[in-house]
Amino acid sequence: MRTDARRTARPARNAGVTQADDAGPSGVAPRSRREDIIEAAAECFSVAGYDATAMRDIARKTGMLAGSIYYHFASKEEILIAVHEEAVRRIMNHVCAGIDPSASPWDRLLQASANYAEVLVAERKFAEVVVTEFPRRRDDALRAVLVSHRNAFEKVFRDIVDDLPLAPWVDRTLWRLALLSQLAWSVVWYRSKGGKTPAEIAVHMVDLLRRQTEAE
Numbered sequence: 468m469r470t471d472a473r474r475t476a477r478p479a480r481n482a483g484v485t486q487a488d489d490a491g492p493s494g495v496a497p498r499s500r501r502e503d504i505i506e507a508a509a510e511c512f513s514v515a516g517y518d519a520t521a522m523r524d525i526a527r528k529t530g531m532l533a534g535s536i537y538y539h540f541a542s543k544e545e546i547l548i549a550v551h552e553e554a555v556r557r558i559m560n561h562v563c564a565g566i567d568p569s570a571s572p573w574d575r576l577l578q579a580s581a582n583y584a585e586v587l588v589a590e591r592k593f594a595e596v597v598v599t600e601f602p603r604r605r606d607d608a609l610r611a612v613l614v615s616h617r618n619a620f621e622k623v624f625r626d627i628v629d630d631l632p633l634a635p636w637v638d639r640t641l642w643r644l645a646l647l648s649q650l651a652w653s654v655v656w657y658r659s660k661g662g663k664t665p666a667e668i669a670v671h672m673v674d675l676l677r678r679q680t681e682a683e
Contacts, residue, residue, distance in 0.1 A: 500529070500531070500539060501539045501540075501549075503529045504525060504529055504531075504536060504539055504540065504546065505546070505549050505550055505553055507525050507528030507529045508520070508525045508528075508546045508547075508549075508550050509550045509553070509554070509592045509593045509596055510528060510592050511524050511525055511528060512547070512550060512592075512595070512596050512600060513591070513592035513593075513595040513596065516599075516600070517543075517547055517596075517600050517603075518603075520543070521543075522536055522537075522543055525546065544609055547596075547600070547609075548609070548612055548613070550593065550596050551596055551597060551600070551613050551616055552616050553593060554590065554593035554594060554596050554597045555597060555616040555617060555619075555620050557586065557590050557593055558583065558586050558587070558590065558593075558594065558597070558620060559619065559620045559623065561582050561583075561585070561586035561589075561590075562579050562582045562583050562586065562620070562623060563623060564582070565578050565579070565581070565582040566578050566579050566582070566623075572627055572630035572631045572632070573631065573673075573677065575627050575630075576624075576627045576628070576631065576673055577669075577670055577673055579623060579624060579627060580646065580650060580669040580670070580672065580673050581665070581666035581669045581670060582666075583650050583669065584650055584653060584665035584666055584668055584669035585665045585666055585669075587650070587651065587653065587654040587657075587665065588654065588657060588659075588665045591654060594651075594654050595654060595655075597617075597651075598651045598652065598654055598655065599655070621643075621647070624643055624646070624647060625643060628642060628643040628646075631681075632681060632682045633680050633681060633682055634680055634681065634682050634683070635682070637680045642676065642680060645676065646672060646673065646676060649672050650669055650672060653665070653668055653669075
């Protein structure tokens with residue numbers, strides 16, 4: 468039976484329960500079972516796709532019984548929401564960490580774009596959930612939740628693009644979406660051997676748009 472995404476948007480049950488209360492010898496707290504499920508689900512969705520992944524596939528990755536997952540997540544949709552949210556969080560943190568707020572708009576865009584391209588490759592299994600699963604047809608309630616995750620991240624690029632000295636005829640929304648689409652899709656075809664690095668690809672993409680649209 469399909470679960471309404473408006474229900475699944477609530478915090479997962481027992482989200483704060485971890486495998487142990489104390490940090491280990493390294494001083495880092497052990498990952499919670501909920502985090503294990505999110506990691507496993509991201510890998511399953513990346514390899515097989517969300518629709519082809521069953522709860523038992525995710526459970527197998529974590530070494531759990533399939534029924535035990537429902538202690539942490541009420542449905543597969545709820546897991547997708549959690550994976551998507553974690554993916555956007557990782558991407559946004561990496562992108563924002565490398566932006567110099569005092570730099571020129573073009574330099575800030577280069578920094579943000581290079582960081583975005585790098586994290587898409589570094590966090591590939593999470594990135595593919597955002598890039599390939601989000602565009603697929605979902606019900607309105609689920610899609611609204613996923614869009615809310617993306618809005619904060621896209622605002623980073625929206626603010627930079629709004630500051631760019633572009634020609635008067637340029638539609639800045641379309642300009643931004645064109646760049647983000649080019650960068651996001653690179654995770655699908657990028658290969659590490661030979662060719663440009665992710666950052667170099669991003670710089671080249673920005674340069675292509677800049678040459679055609681910068682104000683004279």
